[in-house]
Amino acid sequence: MSLRSLSIESDLLRGNPLGDPHARELPVYLPPGYESEPGRSYPVVCFLAGYTGTGPMLLNHRGGWGESTPQRLDRLIRAGEVPPLIGIFPDCWTRWGGSQYVDSTATGPYMSHIVDELLPAVDGAFRTIPEASGRAVTGISSGGYGALMLALERPGTFGLILSTAGDCAFDLCYRPDLARAAMTLEQAGGVEPFLEAFFEAKTLGGAQIGAMMVLAMATCYSPNLDRPPVLADLPMDLRTAELIPDVWARWLAFDPVNLVEERADALAGLDLLALDAGLSDEHALQFGARILSDRLTRIGISHTLEEFPGGHRGLGYRQEQALARIGEVIATG
Numbered sequence: 311m312s313l314r315s316l317s318i319e320s321d322l323l324r325g326n327p328l329g330d331p332h333a334r335e336l337p338v339y340l341p342p343g344y345e346s347e348p349g350r351s352y353p354v355v356c357f358l359a360g361y362t363g364t365g366p367m368l369l370n371h372r373g374g375w376g377e378s379t380p381q382r383l384d385r386l387i388r389a390g391e392v393p394p395l396i397g398i399f400p401d402c403w404t405r406w407g408g409s410q411y412v413d414s415t416a417t418g419p420y421m422s423h424i425v426d427e428l429l430p431a432v433d434g435a436f437r438t439i440p441e442a443s444g445r446a447v448t449g450i451s452s453g454g455y456g457a458l459m460l461a462l463e464r465p466g467t468f469g470l471i472l473s474t475a476g477d478c479a480f481d482l483c484y485r486p487d488l489a490r491a492a493m494t495l496e497q498a499g500g501v502e503p504f505l506e507a508f509f510e511a512k513t514l515g516g517a518q519i520g521a522m523m524v525l526a527m528a529t530c531y532s533p534n535l536d537r538p539p540v541l542a543d544l545p546m547d548l549r550t551a552e553l554i555p556d557v558w559a560r561w562l563a564f565d566p567v568n569l570v571e572e573r574a575d576a577l578a579g580l581d582l583l584a585l586d587a588g589l590s591d592e593h594a595l596q597f598g599a600r601i602l603s604d605r606l607t608r609i610g611i612s613h614t615l616e617e618f619p620g621g622h623r624g625l626g627y628r629q630e631q632a633l634a635r636i637g638e639v640i641a642t643g
Contacts, residue, residue, distance in 0.1 A: 312340040313369065313380060316431055326418035327541055328405045336428055337366050338436065339380050339397035341387050351437045351444075352396045353640045355633075356424070356468070358449030358456040361408040361523060365399030382629055392637040398432055400424055402456075406526035406540075407519075410477075411456030412463075412564065416533030416541035421456075425464050443581055443641040446470035448632045450625045452477060458566045461583070465576035470640055472584045472632040475591055475622055478598030480565045484527065489551040490517065491524035496548065501525070502539055531561040567601050574609045582639045583613040586628065588620040595622065 316336040323332040341352065357379060359365050368379040377385070379397065386392040402409045402420045409420035433440040447457045447468045454476025461471045477483055494517045498504035505525075508518055528542035535541050545557040562568055570577065577583060585603060587596040596617055603615040616631070 312342075312344060314338045314340060314436075316435060318427060318431060320423055320427055322423045322427060323418045323420075327416055327535060328418070330404050330418065334401045335366065336401065336431070337369055337399045338432065339383055339399075340436070341394035341396065342384065343394055344396075344437075348437075350394075351439050352394055353444040353446065353636075353642060354396045354398060354429075354432060354438050355636060355640075356429075356445070356447040357397060357399050357629075358402075358411060358447065358453030359399075360449065360451035360453050361410075361526065362519070363408075363453075364401045364403045366401055368399050376626060379626075379629060383633070386630065386633055386637075392633045393640065393642045395636070395640070396432070396436055396438060398428065400428055404526070404529070406529055407522055408452055408526055410452055410459070410527070410530040410564075412459055412530050414530050414533045415535060416529040421460065421463060424460070425467050429467070439641055441641075442466050442469035442579070444469070446472065446582070446636045446640055448472035448474070448629070448636070449476070450474040450628065451622065455566070459564075461580060462566065462569050462573045462576055465573075465579065469580060470582040470636055471580060472582070472635060473586075474625055474628045474632065475587045475593075475595045476566070476585070476599075477593075478566050478595060478602045480561055482594040482597050484524075484561070485553075487520055487524055488546040488553070491521040492546055492548050492551040494518065494521040500548075505539060527561070531564045532557050567598065567605055570602065570605050570611070571609055574611060577606070577611045580612075581641075582635060583611065584616070584632070584635050585613060586616040586618060586631070588622060588625070589617050590619070590621040592622045 318334050318336050320332045404417045409417050413419040413421045445468045449457045454473035457471050457473045458476050495504050525540050528544050532543040534543045543557045585599045587599040606613045
């Protein structure tokens, strides 16, 4: 395999409120034959990692005895199952564990970073097809959510969208986490003691990671620079765990199932919109995918929905199905 790296000095991320690095490395996968066919241009696939992950981690994540993403790409391309393509792996990590690939005043403009900085850098450095029909974005969990939001918020950038277990129907996938997070934060003595313990801990339990996830989602969906240390309004009362309606409404404004009807024009021009989710997803995302699919059908947006046995963990293997779908549709030059 051939892997390159672009050093990105991001003007958009410079001076972000969390003090996260604005200089980041963007790994780039080049397909077999790239060097020997200098007159050929290639489609680009953007791989988005899930919460607590980064794009560069996908280079080494083997899932036990499984494949890394570049290894999977090499195998599928050499077998002729996927056309030669360029893969990119954005690093959109934040101090709280993820950015949801949206623009937020509390974390930074990560969606704009991808669209306005990373893609032009890749187009300038490699022989790409710099148009929507030659670009796909795919991801799992928060990565799948990011793929959907890029379609909704930045139409004309990616022509192929593939979302595996992407966050949808927030009433189903997030609300159960809020009470558990409130309990964990209370047991820690509040948000500030929780964060202090979290960043000092040598090992982290599921309750801690779950509470941090809620804080991270708040920075993305309900940012508030006047609410340190998280710089966000939480959607639940920390004493009673009851929803705070106006804050929860801000979260719901980021829910894909609530956006598709008003953004139908953004989706109408896609070459591919593919959803899938496990039938036993621990976050009920199979139901979110069904709700999203029903709304897409109602407004006449062509798409597919595939459900598969299994839950929310260990879904790296679903990349193969995503890449097969990309291979069926994506433009090649």
